[in-house]
Amino acid sequence: MTTEVRVPTLGESVTEATVATWFKKPGDAVQVDEMLCELETDKVTVEVPAPAAGTMGEIVAAEGDTVGVNALLATIEAGAGAQTSAKADAPAKAAKESSNDSSGGNVDVMVPTLGESVTEATVSTWFKKVGDNVSQDEMLCELETDKVSVEVPAPAAGTLTEILAQEGETVQANGKLAVLSGAADGAVEPAQRPAAETASSGDAKTAEPRKGEDAPSAKKAMAEAGLNPDQVKGTGRDGRVMKDDVARAVAAGATASAATTAAPAAPAATPRAPVPAEDAAREERVKMTRLRQTIARRLKDSQNTAAMLTTYNEVDMTAVMELRNEYKEEFVKKHGVKLGFMSFFTKACCHALREVPEVNAEIDGTDIVYKNFVHMGIAAGTPTGLVVPVIRDADSMSFATIEKAIAEKGARARDGKLSMAEMQGGTFTISNGGVYGSLMSSPILNPPQSGILGMHKIQDRPMAINGEVVIRPMMYLALSYDHRIVDGKGAVTFLVRVKEALEDPRRLLMDL
Incomplete structure (x- = not known):
């Protein structure tokens, strides 16, 4: 069975978009709602999720192509591809594979859908702590995006055994927040994650996110404006530079070329004047919310x-x-x-x-x-x-x-x-x-x-x-x-x- 992946509605008065990045290639296994590619319009960036599980088939629209609303992007073939991938990834996905086991396995708590063009959120508040028993649909935590707060309910009853994203941390759409284990009796020991996954999670908290491939339209805009990627702050997934990021850099008066500029770049904001020590001791510094x-x-x-x-x-x-x-x-x-x-x-x-x-x-x-x-x-x-x-x-x-x-x-x-x-x-x-x-x-x-x-x-x-x-x-x-x-x-x-x-x-x- 073949499932078609088409361009979603892009917004009021927006009729076309540019394919910015493909996250999958032909032959890759995909899950339902897993992000396949990212489209870029004049105003927003739109992620396209997989409408069904299976194996990535043909990619019809390549990166840099312009596509209209409802145009065919790719196909997904049902069958063996997903099974092969599942076997290969079994050690890393064992907890999730057993989430439907009635005898009491692990259930991952994932970041829910955040809204059109919203790719990340900040963990605002945890209502539960490790070791607490939770009921299905009980609120576990609250996430904060640029515009709204999103509550995350428990996908199943069980014991909260691990919190992967602490309060104040930034999480990506579809990222993992926590792990539930067993029935809600506290008797199940916290499951140990594979060493490779544990190391990866730890690195993600301490290392800067890797900057991915910049959008094709952004590359063209930077070339026309005489900018290089280091002069533009990317807001796309993994720090990718998008077309509107280049427009903001140009509007802010970015220099034509960092290579020919000897003076250091100006700071993003005017530095705060020195504060006497006796005054500083009576101040309170609070990070601005994303909103x-x-x-x-x-x-x-x-x-x-x-x-x-x-x-x-x-x-x-x-x-x-x-x-x-x-x-x-x-x-x-x-x-x-x-x-x-x-x-x-x-x-x-x-x-x-x-x-x-x-x-x-x-x-x-x-x-x-x-x-x-x-x-x-x-x-x-x-x-x-x-x-x-x-x-x-x-x-x-x-x-x-x-x-x-x-x-x-x-x-x-x-x-x-x-x-x-x-x-x-x-x-x-x-x-x-x-x-x-x-x-x-x-x-x-x-x-x-x-x-x-x-x-x-x-x-x-x-x-x-x-x-x-x-x-x-x-x-x-x-x-x-x-x-x-x-x-x-x-x-x-x-x-x-x-x-x-x-x-x-x-x-x-x-x-x-």
Whole structure:
């Protein structure tokens, strides 16, 4: 039986990719979900897992080839190849081979699927220690990636006999975390791993990861930019340099050739000024989480890439507050969720985006991609940092549906349960600094989006209305936008339409 390996979905608006690296060659044995190759698109790196176990057959698309979505990459032949490999690797895989033995063997605890283009994670917390008994599906540890936390359940009941990745260590996708042994009675002695495997694991913890073959597109880009691999920090598997790594190095002002440069390379960050010993003794140094590092990098990349400007306005919240107070009890009874302000702002933004579509667009090379839909990002603060869950097709939702989606996504964000898919594909973002008391701020764009609306604190202020001074609940609004595709007129028009819709919500019903 022959199984076809095809190019998976590559992401919104992405139709082709380059074959970067093959991890297997014809004749190799493969297991289900074992990584076969890595594809590189303009935006992400995609790993292709084996859809079935067997022997690697023909490789149709070689490294460096460009392939379209659903194109044939290779074939897998079922049968003897996998058996031959299993026999050859028996000493190293004995524990795993016996994992289904009801008499009590070893079960490997592996890193689960981390999400599209995510190849590694950091072990955040172990909930169990060596010697503890565990039940099937009981949480063993928590992993932290650039965007989400992933809990790892026990694949079977037994005793935790070995932890291979300690807290703080970085693990690769599909890597081994720990070993379970026997029934959950603590009677089974920890299994000894083969000497070769033990040495390999120890080396992996102390030695630097081996740098693999750089992506073909990255080699071409480095040649065109006059860079050598030592000048580019690789983010691919095993430290391979990818195409976007070269782009970042060029943007950072990498020199044309390290061989002709006598001066030492500049440090990645400005060195910290000397601290007096008496002050240093009272400091606490904590390593940034992967999420915080990603937030910092993305925000800085946004400032470096986009021509970002911010325009401001203010809105009288009287009408929205009166409408909300009048119907909030009926709203809860009928829909089972509270009527908040976010649904009004979401509706107002969707209304304004129809009139000013460039605020809902993005730049892709020399093209502008206009979106005929609104996937609304709602920024949410969590104990580990800011995340932006996405409400898809918010422009077609009712107030109740929006409120339910916001409540559900917010709860999942606070609990660290959001998946990668739930934070991808946003076209516009709303950030509410008012919940923390902010009166005025300039939000930073969430790339590749071209607009973000900043909400702020509602504060009673004296306003001149029809020649009289009255007290009104006012809120400052801030729209940050990418001036490369959004002109000042469009940005101001968008913000005025949001203001008008909030000050007279009936305009939303009349589509005015």
